[in-house]
Amino acid sequence: MPSHRYRDVHSRVDVPLASREWPNRMLEHAPLWVPVDLRDGNQALAEPMDPVRKRRFFDLMIAMGYKEIEVGYPSASRTDYDFVRLLADTDIAPEDVTLVVFTPARRELIERTVESIRGVRNPVVIHMYTATAPVWRDLVLGVDRTGLRELILAGGRDVLEFAGDMPNVRFEFSPEVFNLTEPDFALEMCDAMTSLWDASADRPVILNLPATVEVASPNVYADQIEYMHRNLARRDAVILSVHPHNDRGTGVACAELAVLAGAERVEGCLFGNGERTGNVDLVTLGLNLHAQGVDPMIDFSDIDEIRRTVEHCNSIDVHPRHPYVGDLVHTAFSGTHQDAIKKGFAEHRSRAAAESRAASDIAWRIPYLPIDPADIGRSYDAVIRVNSQSGKGGVAFLLESEYGIVLPRRLQIDLAREVQVRTEASGGEVTPAEVRDIFERAYLEDLPVRSIELVDVETTAHTTSVKLRAEGQLRTSTHSGIGPVEALTAALADFGLLIDVRVLHQTSVASGTDSEAITLIEYRSEKSTGWAGGRHRSVLAASLAAVMRAANRAHAELDADTRAVQGDRHEASLSG
Structure with a gap:
């Protein structure tokens, strides 16, 4: 493997954090959850959702209790624009649900985005993003740090121009690929945006710090988040958000450690849909809290219906080993x-x-x-x-x-x-x-041929009478001072069948005939030890049936031995 071609993230992003507090913290309450299935998840589908599937997915998230939902990228497609307009023109979205719309830092796209939300009665967040990492600056945008700063601030000013006077609108900024951006530059741009947008406790700005491509172990991401948490200006006017991806398979761990490090809000998808290996899985995160005694504030009580809906809307099956929801996750074969x-x-x-x-x-x-x-x-x-x-x-x-x-x-x-x-x-x-x-x-199944048959059992205060039929003979015996089961084994002994009942266990059948009893006995005969059972509405009848089943099996073993001995003698006479 040509591992020499790659560099550890520490050589690219040196987090200036001499000490850290997140390792000593515990998860004690749920963060703010923001499902991005209708935007980030949707754009990663081979066949993006049509309006009907989008509506069904949105209704599911409302029913589960999500209070902030990223509903689309209105400037990217007519379908997304129309869906946002549907929410604006109807009462589909409850009044306490915040709608998030996504846009790049480009003037014409910001204007289109603001048009899509005009008239919405719900609280709205305009989420503006721009990639900030060096490789993206060099190869994608073709600007240096100074040029990128001006591009981002220009986008921020456009947001203010088109939506600054809307009382129900707040703003969110994502330095895309934050986790590969120089910490000082990420901090500089975030502070510049909170200053431009005049973040306050009454109208906080969301700063969303994505691990757009997961490239480091979760502790590195936690250090990056804690650095920002400690050093942001206007910290009390900022909602610190994270958006982990799952390229290394540790997106859930990154999100959990980021919350320990100071994040208050988590963006992700139900069951982890998204580009490449997906966004962080909000279902796993929520149920991880539940498993630690922390209320996730989301209703997962019908997980199979949630899964069916998400599978239908995404046209992607959930893996049978997926945490909590997979068909096999509560199953033990070992x-x-x-x-x-x-x-x-x-x-x-x-x-x-x-x-x-x-x-x-x-x-x-x-x-x-x-x-x-x-x-x-x-x-x-x-x-x-x-x-x-x-x-x-x-x-x-x-x-x-x-x-x-x-x-x-x-x-x-x-x-x-x-x-x-x-x-x-x-x-x-x-x-x-x-x-x-x-x-x-x-x-419980009888042998094809029963050699011995129980004809009748009669009990009085002190005696038990047992009537057996074997090989055409009918024999009755009376036994005093013992119970019916012991009397039956004694009667069988008179026929030359020794059945020693070592364990007698009684149970019942919970389905079908509720009053049906089963008696199971472990017995020892002349030739072997085994188990036999009897089933009847009467516990006594079930017990006697179990003994008789054992007796017939023991008799069949004796017959088999007799036939074997006779066969040996016949072969010996022929050879002689």
């Missing part, structure tokens, strides 16, 4: 993860019961799940999914969460082996319904 999650849910329910509170009110501490999926409208259906890497915890969780079937630990292990046979054969995952089917086939 056996160790599944076991930990299952135990976490069990402990969560226990704490809720102990405190006599709803589970949704109890502090969240489930392994591997940073937030409760229910907070964002997700069910627990997909929290655990089973494939060949899964273990007993995942299999047990699916049965319990979907059907209310609670398995004892050793049966979890046994069933996991059965499921793994299926998944390794198919190479894919299994659904909850398929896990239940495997469970029923393994433990």
Whole structure:
């Protein structure tokens, strides 16, 4: 790799910050959020949004609670201009929502932009930008620092000329590619704009400092923001804003550290759409705060509907591993993860019961799940999914969460082996319904031929009478001083079948017939140890059915051994 062709950002931008305060700060409240999907995100789409999609996206952001929205680049296209006019001529935008319009520092484009907002009843921000970094000055604009200063101030004067008397309009300036601009020059231009626009506490100016192309680690961006935060003139009349991109994959970290460093406002896109690798993701930023106990001030309670709308408007699918919203982000396939999650849910329910509170009110501490999926409208259906890497915890969780079937630990292990046979054969995952089917086939399904049949059980205060039929014989036995299950195993012993019930576990089925009981037993026979189950509306009938299923399996094993011995003797006689 020709790494020698590139230089570390420190060699290009030396931030004069001898000490820094941001590493000792904590995120304690949400910044001002400004989604730029309708402008910055839209211009990065292969097929920009038509008016219908723009309107749907705008309505979504209003419903989520965003109070400042960049609505377009009116001088760039007729579609954007018409959309801003739609907002001006109707009451689509609630009165407390600030609309932001974007323009370069060019007189005719500024004039066109001001025309688009004339008559808007909402608060409006005119956002003027110019690239300030050396490479852009040299290669794109062809001016030096002095020439660029005059270009920017001329644009600022044009903004005042066309919109300075509009009482509902404020101003924003972005030194584009701020993060690659010399700190002293960025500070000089920002102070010049706040002076020109006469920034005051009553009419503050927004200074937006974009990491237009992310080229450094997040701590460098934080240093740059803190330098500006400390040194800006009229600081109490400035709203300090950031606009990180994601070229290095650390846009979210850049935004979070920038807020620690003094930024009060963050521009970005829902799910991180934008040029190249995109703008910073406002959904991830907001839910990161939520996961730390800080109210993001935005409603993410129906994340799937938010995703569907954004995917439709952008014509871009959200990745299944995207933080918080992806289809798989709350899903565990690994056996160790599944076991930990299952135990976490069990402990969560226990704490809720102990405190006599709803589970949704109890502090969240489930392994591997940073937030409760229910907070964002997700069910627990997909929290655990089973494939060949899964273990007993995942299999047990699916049965319990979907059907209310609670398995004892050793049966979890046994069933996991059965499921793994299926998944390794198919190479894919299994659904909850398929896990239940495997469970029923393994433990509740009768053998094709039942060698022994339970005809009747009668109980009185002190005795139990058991009637069995085997190989045409009907035999009744009476047993005193023991329960029906023990009486049945004693009656089976009279037929030469020793069934020792080591564990008897009772559960129920939560779907279908709500009153249906399942009894699961771990048994030891003459040949092996295994599990068998019985299902019935009566708990006793389910328990007796489980014992009989075990007895028939044990009898089938004995028959198989007998046939094997007879076969060996037959072969021996032929060879003799």
